[in-house]
Amino acid sequence: MNVFEAIQKRREISHYLPKLIPTKELDQILHAAYLAPSGNNLPSREFILVTEKDSLQHLAQATPFVPWLSGAGAAIIITGRPDISKYWLQDASIASGFIWLSAVELGIGSAFGAIYHSEDQEESERRESYVREHLHIPNDRRIVAILGLGYPEKEPPTKTLLSKDSIIHYGKHGK
Numbered sequence: 001m002n003v004f005e006a007i008q009k010r011r012e013i014s015h016y017l018p019k020l021i022p023t024k025e026l027d028q029i030l031h032a033a034y035l036a037p038s039g040n041n042l043p044s045r046e047f048i049l050v051t052e053k054d055s056l057q058h059l060a061q062a063t064p065f066v067p068w069l070s071g072a073g074a075a076i077i078i079t080g081r082p083d084i085s086k087y088w089l090q091d092a093s094i095a096s097g098f099i100w101l102s103a104v105e106l107g108i109g110s111a112f113g114a115i116y117h118s119e120d121q122e123e124s125e126r127r128e129s130y131v132r133e134h135l136h137i138p139n140d141r142r143i144v145a146i147l148g149l150g151y152p153e154k155e156p157p158t159k160t161l162l163s164k165d166s167i168i169h170y171g172k173h174g175k
């Protein structure tokens, strides 16, 4: 599969088969995250792999929008370090994309669970504390997202895409 095929195939997969993901494949996905670029090449993001069922079930209650974590074979928590770089959020987000696409290459589905909430500090604090406490994440790390991983149980419904004209502009905005 080349990169364009992986991008074309990538979807949010939140229903998983009860099948173990081999360690080798999880290591490959983590290696892709490790290779992701970061602003000024600073180590502003970290990754925590979770495979224990109890832990996944606990994390599934971090927000109302991640119940699918309880059925996932694994999860990767992406943390950011504002003390290291002003680009921590972008760095963590790019690494998430690397994780998502490398999972596609391995036939593994992934879903993105937002933890950090930029508009509601209280809600962000509540979600982050919940994850932080469970995984012993130091206070200087922000908790950006949890990506669930697992073998897809079914294909997601076809997605309606916006018109390219409304998203891509040539030369100037609106052209």
Ligand SMILES: Cc1cc2nc3c(=O)[nH]c(=O)nc-3n(C[C@H](O)[C@H](O)[C@H](O)COP(=O)(O)O)c2cc1C
Pocket: 010, 011, 012, 013, 014, 065, 066, 111, 112, 113, 114, 115, 156, 159
């Ligand atoms: C920044 C971001 C936050 C997201 N947060 C959640 C979330 O908390 N829970 C969830 O189930 N999906 C979440 N998603 C998944 C999107 O809803 C999904 O990617 C989008 O509907 C497009 O569908 P697709 O990934 O199949 O193309 C998030 C995706 C992104 C990029």
